Amino acid sequence: MHNLQSQIENTTCEIKYKIQEKNIKVLVLDEESIIPEIKEVVQVLHGYNFIFYNTTCGNEFKELIKKNKPNLIISELHLNEVEGKEQLDYCRMVYPEIPFIIFSSHTCNKSALDFLELGATDFLTKDNSSALPATIYKALRQSLEKLQIKEAKQQRWEDAQRFKGLIEYSHDPVITYDYDGTITYASPAIERVLGYKVEEFVGTNVIEHIHPDDLPIRENAYKMLLESEMNFETINEERLLHKNGHFIWAKAVISDARLIPGIEGFMTNFRDITVAKNKTRDLNNTIEILTSQNNRLLNFSYIVSHNLRSHTSNIQSIINYLDITDDPKEQLEMIQHLKEVSEALNETMINLNEVVSIQSGENLKIESLSLRKYALISLKTLKSKLHAINGKVHFDIDKNLNINFNKSYLESILHNLFYNAIKYSHPERMLNLEISTFEEEDFVVLKVKDNGLGLDIKKYKNKLFGMYNTFHSNKNAKGLGLFMSKNQIEAMKGKIEVEGGIDKGCTFKIYFKK
Amino acid sequence: MSRTICIIDDDPLYKLLLKKTIERLNMNINILTFEDGKQAIEGLSTLNTEAAKLPDIILLDINMPVMDGWEFMDQFVEDKSQFSKPMNIFIASSSIAKHDIEKSKTYTEISGYLVKPIVKKTILELLQDKVSL
Numbered sequence: 329m330h331n332l333q334s335q336i337e338n339t340t341c342e343i344k345y346k347i348q349e350k351n352i353k354v355l356v357l358d359e360e361s362i363i364p365e366i367k368e369v370v371q372v373l374h375g376y377n378f379i380f381y382n383t384t385c386g387n388e389f390k391e392l393i394k395k396n397k398p399n400l401i402i403s404e405l406h407l408n409e410v411e412g413k414e415q416l417d418y419c420r421m422v423y424p425e426i427p428f429i430i431f432s433s434h435t436c437n438k439s440a441l442d443f444l445e446l447g448a449t450d451f452l453t454k455d456n457s458s459a460l461p462a463t464i465y466k467a468l469r470q471s472l473e474k475l476q477i478k479e480a481k482q483q484r485w486e487d488a489q490r491f492k493g494l495i496e497y498s499h500d501p502v503i504t505y506d507y508d509g510t511i512t513y514a515s516p517a518i519e520r521v522l523g524y525k526v527e528e529f530v531g532t533n534v535i536e537h538i539h540p541d542d543l544p545i546r547e548n549a550y551k552m553l554l555e556s557e558m559n560f561e562t563i564n565e566e567r568l569l570h571k572n573g574h575f576i577w578a579k580a581v582i583s584d585a586r587l588i589p590g591i592e593g594f595m596t597n598f599r600d601i602t603v604a605k606n607k608t609r610d611l612n613n614t615i616e617i618l619t620s621q622n623n624r625l626l627n628f629s630y631i632v633s634h635n636l637r638s639h640t641s642n643i644q645s646i647i648n649y650l651d652i653t654d655d656p657k658e659q660l661e662m663i664q665h666l667k668e669v670s671e672a673l674n675e676t677m678i679n680l681n682e683v684v685s686i687q688s689g690e691n692l693k694i695e696s697l698s699l700r701k702y703a704l705i706s707l708k709t710l711k712s713k714l715h716a717i718n719g720k721v722h723f724d725i726d727k728n729l730n731i732n733f734n735k736s737y738l739e740s741i742l743h744n745l746f747y748n749a750i751k752y753s754h755p756e757r758m759l760n761l762e763i764s765t766f767e768e769e770d771f772v773v774l775k776v777k778d779n780g781l782g783l784d785i786k787k788y789k790n791k792l793f794g795m796y797n798t799f800h801s802n803k804n805a806k807g808l809g810l811f812m813s814k815n816q817i818e819a820m821k822g823k824i825e826v827e828g829g830i831d832k833g834c835t836f837k838i839y840f841k842k
Numbered sequence: 843m844s845r846t847i848c849i850i851d852d853d854p855l856y857k858l859l860l861k862k863t864i865e866r867l868n869m870n871i872n873i874l875t876f877e878d879g880k881q882a883i884e885g886l887s888t889l890n891t892e893a894a895k896l897p898d899i900i901l902l903d904i905n906m907p908v909m910d911g912w913e914f915m916d917q918f919v920e921d922k923s924q925f926s927k928p929m930n931i932f933i934a935s936s937s938i939a940k941h942d943i944e945k946s947k948t949y950t951e952i953s954g955y956l957v958k959p960i961v962k963k964t965i966l967e968l969l970q971d972k973v974s975l
Binding site for chain 2: 629630633634635637638640641642644645646648649652665668669797807
């Protein structure tokens with residue numbers, strides 16, 4: 329725009345320079361005898377070197393134009409064989425940029441006007457030849473202006489085409505939209521990425537295409553865009569709705585183009601990053617699995633270090649003692665202890681074996697199980713224990729609620745949870761056990777709430793699900809139940825959470841993957 | 843002068859054998875036992891009225907129910923100014939995990955780390971103040 333403007337403004341000073349630089353070729357459609365006269369009068373145009381060609385024949389005229397590309401045509405109106413009017417028509421059509429001056433011996437005002445209407449640059453009569461230099465000068469200048477405007481337009485058109493091409497053939501979509509989000513333009517790549525035809529997409533609102541949870545990110549980006557000096561803002565990832573109903577991940581750059589003519593709104597170009605995003609997700613999942621496996625391994629080494637070692641150190645002690653005592657009674661006692669340790673060691677080994685089998689349990693049978701049915705069965709087996717402490721159960725599980733799980737794991741987990749609630753009920757109040765379910769994201773959640781002894785969850789959260797950790801002075805506690813349950817749940821891609829406090833009871837939540 | 847050794851551990855067999863080992867030394871040593879950290883803190887506080895009854899040496903297990911060895915130490919550090927007598931605390935654990943040994947070094951109140959079984963020789967060294975980290 330600016331460029332064109334300045335080009336036009338500079339035309340006057342440039343023109344002389346340009347005309348001086350080359351010879352001015354003048355094609356005269358008239359008798360050769362007129363040329364000296366013209367030569368004579370144009371002498372006042374200093375510094376220009378005029379070269380004249382002339383013809384009185386129409387066909388030759390056309391050939392001369394084609395061959396010489398004259399800067400100027402001077403034509404008589406009527407010649408013997410040819411009408412100037414015809415040639416003018418031809419020139420306007422084929423070479424509109426070449427000035428065409430009628431230089432006539434006839435003084436017919438009517439036809440002068442006709443010719444000007446037909447596109448002649450000017451009309452002069454031969455008795456007014458002194459005006460010819462000024463007319464020529466004016467015509468040449470206009471011609472140059474026309475050419476420059478034409479060139480500038482051509483340039484602009486090419487630029488526009490190039491930019492349009494860049495956007496239209498770009499692999500990533502570009503859209504523009506108004507302040508209220510109405511889409512005003514979408515590049516064809518939109519169909520590849522979001523499934524919409526351009527004409528379907530234009531006119532819809534940007535908001536319709538963004539995941540509701542990601543809208544705050546967008547809003548924040550606009551806020552940043554309007555507040556900051558920058559003209560663009562990058563959204564590293566957001567979910568966009570594909571026409572088919574699924575979401576894709578995209579990285580978007582929003583530009584403030586409210587002051588850009590032709591857009592007067594916002595512009596967003598975005599890239600489909602779903603593949604990369606999925607790869608990252610898979611990688612993170614792998615890391616999570618590895619971390620959890622590593623934690624289990626650490627836990628396992630801790631178990632070995634503490635629990636297996638405690639048995640072996642006892643065996644060492646007994647043997648040491650056997651070495652130093654001669655009392656047969658004491659020796660017998662030691663043998664008895666050795667038996668006990670041996671049994672305890674065996675039990676620990678069995679437990680460890682169970683843990684290992686959970687952790688490598690990839691070929692587990694998974695079936696659709698009624699949570700209500702198995703919870704009821706489990707409560708039934710604990711009926712006498714519940715009865716003994718006058719426990720009450722509020723049971724609310726939908727009979728149509730099924731989960732995909734391993735049957736024996738489910739039985740073991742439910743038994744553990746309910747039995748724990750009974751074992752750790754508060755001595756001063758009757759057990760009130762609330763069993764319910766709800767859904768959360770990809771999970772069916774079983775909530776088991778008791779009003780028992782509770783636990784300082786903040787303090788023991790990490791130990792609660794560890795192996796051989798016990799918390800109450802309960803002689804029967806082995807510290808295995810929750811550890812096993814947690815491992816079984818995690819082997820089924822679920823999770824277990826706990827809330828509560830000392831004397832406040834516990835609430836366990838088991839998340840079953842849908 | 844009689845001396846007192848305190849055993850804080852939940853393993854009955856270990857306690858029994860250790861008691862027997864100490865008794866066989868015939869050195870007029872009193873033995874005090876607690877089931878877990880919580881009982882030990884409470885018991886020691888009660889004994890505090892008579893400084894003579896407080897132990898000279900404490901053998902502390904790590905893995906215990908209710909209050910484990912580390913939790914006992916945290917509580918002990920908080921309460922130690924109240925005790926009328928300095929007590930030498932030794933971790934006595936079957937754990938040979940580096941993690942546990944390193945952790946014991948973070949408590950200035952812990953005089954040493956002993957790996958079970960605790961043999962006669964170790965007890966004698968303890969009584970002669972020869973054991974250190």
